Amino acid sequence: MGTMESGIHRGRLSPAQYEANFSDLHAPLDDHEALVAADRCYFCHDAPCMTACPTSIDIPLFIRQISTGNPIGSANTIFDQNILGGMCARVCPTETLCEQACVRNEAEHRPVEIGRLQRYATDIAMEQDKQFYARSEPTGKTIAVVGAGPAGLACAHRLAVNGHDVVIYDAREKAGGLNEYGIATYKAVDDFAQKEVDYVLAIGGIEIRNSQMLGRDVSLADLKSRHDAVFLGMGLSGVNALRTEGEAADGVEDAIDFIARLRQAGDKAEVAIGRRVVVLGGGMTAIDAAVQAKLLGAEEVTICYRRGKEHMNASEFEQDLAASKGVSIKHWLQPKRIVSRDGKVAGIELEYTTLSENRLVGTGETGIIAADQILKAIGQTFEADGLGALLLDGGRISTDAEGRTTLDGVWAGGDCVKGGEDLTVSAVAMGRDAAMSIHRALAADVQPATAVA
């Protein structure tokens, strides 16, 4: 088939090419590489990397544990703060978090490879199925967690550790949330998301009920009546519409659906891809979709973003990754009309844009890019039914610093929350902290403060 056949086709590449293209983006560090990388850590005091980590992992300590030949102890340090440390090591934009804060940047412009070292330690512990936590005495309390993504899993694990029983209600067929459905394939190979779910669930006391969607299968009122507390950890299930002429043509798809289909495909050759693909958007989703379109054998992949490079949500590293895979990124272009032939996408007409008094406006100049597939990555929205009287703010759930919502007995965290950063690691932090808040609230319930005469 090859890359030159117009239209959307599967099997463009040889099996060996698919294999190579969808293997690990970064090979794991071997023992020697890990020791060399770990030796570069200065063991800073009150380390800036640790401050930059949303889950506050004690990075200098875990790296020192690696350098002294104790990767298991290192993994324990990581999991103490972040039970999904394995996935975060793979998907965190470390270049804007811990590694950006690394003091090695000051003098050498090259940080310690914190993400890869974290993966080294957590991989070893998980391969040995080393479990670090035992459950406290059962409290008899049950907590409903909605969503088996990073926030929900982190919350459930911390609750289970503290002796509570947890039921996770998840809308999808498989647990993991975005880790399972939303991450680029080459960032989580070998079914890592499911292995991590199993690793987290091994603590015990956590039951997952799949295909249970809030608002369709259960309501918040049900959950409140059945459980002692509720944690809402849903993702963003809605997508922004393009509202452009021709959007209904064959070959137009939401990028998140494309990414999920690809992740779930056992044989990547079964995923059809266009010869010329245009991706609309400027975030991580746009990059993930574009890079993977290229890896599936598309001849030309173009990201069109309506603002400038400096406005893109995708990190510099991700943009460079896309460029290195042959994706071209065009700025200051907004979609005007999708051109179709026989009901199928044939191209997209775009209009140049500019900022006028801080407002984005079209310049009137237009052009057409030939395309047989268009992937929309123009933002996701929080959509949920069955939330009852829960107060939203700017379209997402409003919480305090501990994750408490405006409803008694209901906590929330992750992407569904106002102020969420759309990051796996932030979702983990919010889930974990909400669990501790729930635990404190339930403990106070069990043992009311004794009045001292």
Added chain:
Amino acid sequence: MADLRNNFVGIKSPNPFWLASAPPTDKAYNVERAFKAGWGGVVWKTLGEEGPPVVNVNGPRYGAIWGADRRLLGLNNIELITDRDLYTNLREMKQVKMNWPDRALIASIMVPCEEQAWKSILPLVEETGADGIELNFGCPHGMSERGMGAAVGQVPEYIEMVVRWCKQYTRMPVITKLTPNITDIRNPARAAKRGGTDAVSLINTINSITSVNLDTFSPEPSIDGKGSHGGYCGPAVKPIALNMVAEIARDPETSGLPISGIGGVTTWRDAAEFLVLGAGNVQVCTAAMTYGFKIVEEMITGLSDWMDAKGHRTLDDITGRAVPNISDWQYLNLNYIAKAHIDQDACIKCGRCHIACEDTSHQAITQFVDGIRHFEVMDDECVGCNLCVNVCPVQDCITMVPLAAGTLDERTGKPVDPNYANWTTHPNNPMARQAAE
């Protein structure tokens, strides 16, 4: 161009870099390679008496410790003196000396502490054309159990006796190699001088266990589950060696006695430090065993370039230059006051200076200023200890700045006294008070 030619007790070599008596100088093959690489001289691996050669262990002979990036910092060795036939060594030495007449070739010797043993071997060595002999009184393992090596070097009377024999039975210059495994290095040095030695060389290796295998509980290097102490060498021992060289250089009894400096010389800087502390040349082993013979090129060019930059023409211009600056603690100027200063442009904000000072020293470095991560020395707390300088990962980021006479020391609230004053006259010194009374 600086003149690096070396004349050490009459032994001439094109540069002051000799290979020490050790595995790298065990046979002609290695020594020829060393001379090709540019080494000025070698001390041939120690010869024993005629007869069946010593045997070595057949398992691992070396243990080590490492720094970051597995850089070798210290090596330990349980290999003995040469395990080759005496006449094979003598024949090769003679041939090598003929092939390389401009290089120094020294024979290291260790035979039992009996006059006849020394009297027998010295003419054999002399016949090779060797430029001198080095008496191995330092080997700390194996041979010392048989009454040789360090067993001699630890008893000044034996040193004096053996040196006297050697001076009596050979015309070759005698270099006495000293063991550091003693309390005061001046005593064996004085004994060697009394015996008439032409020079001393030091240090030999230090008794050591480099590590223990935590699975088998065997010391490393492990021979069938057991370990024996070995001789420690490499960069980690340099400070010990420098001190011992300096002690001999400034001791009135041994002052002026030529010294061949040994112990962790790895770069030209190390070599220059030995020279300025009184060594006439240096001997190298571990650095060559770690990196190969080529390192001598860096040593030669580094020393030469530094001498050119500083205007030193010959080795005589630098040897011993630091000796007058070595002092007993009691004579250090207590009115000299320095404070640490952090170059904010160079600071990478790792915070190590702060935590070192805060946890273990004088609480004199900030962590935050106006809520911002900022490391700055508080002059009113800083005692000038230099710990922050030593733990800072960035060279020259933190420096010690002396306070000019008359300026206020914020810590004591007193102006800096321009006059030299030491402990011997300090009012807190009970001895000083007695003297005053």
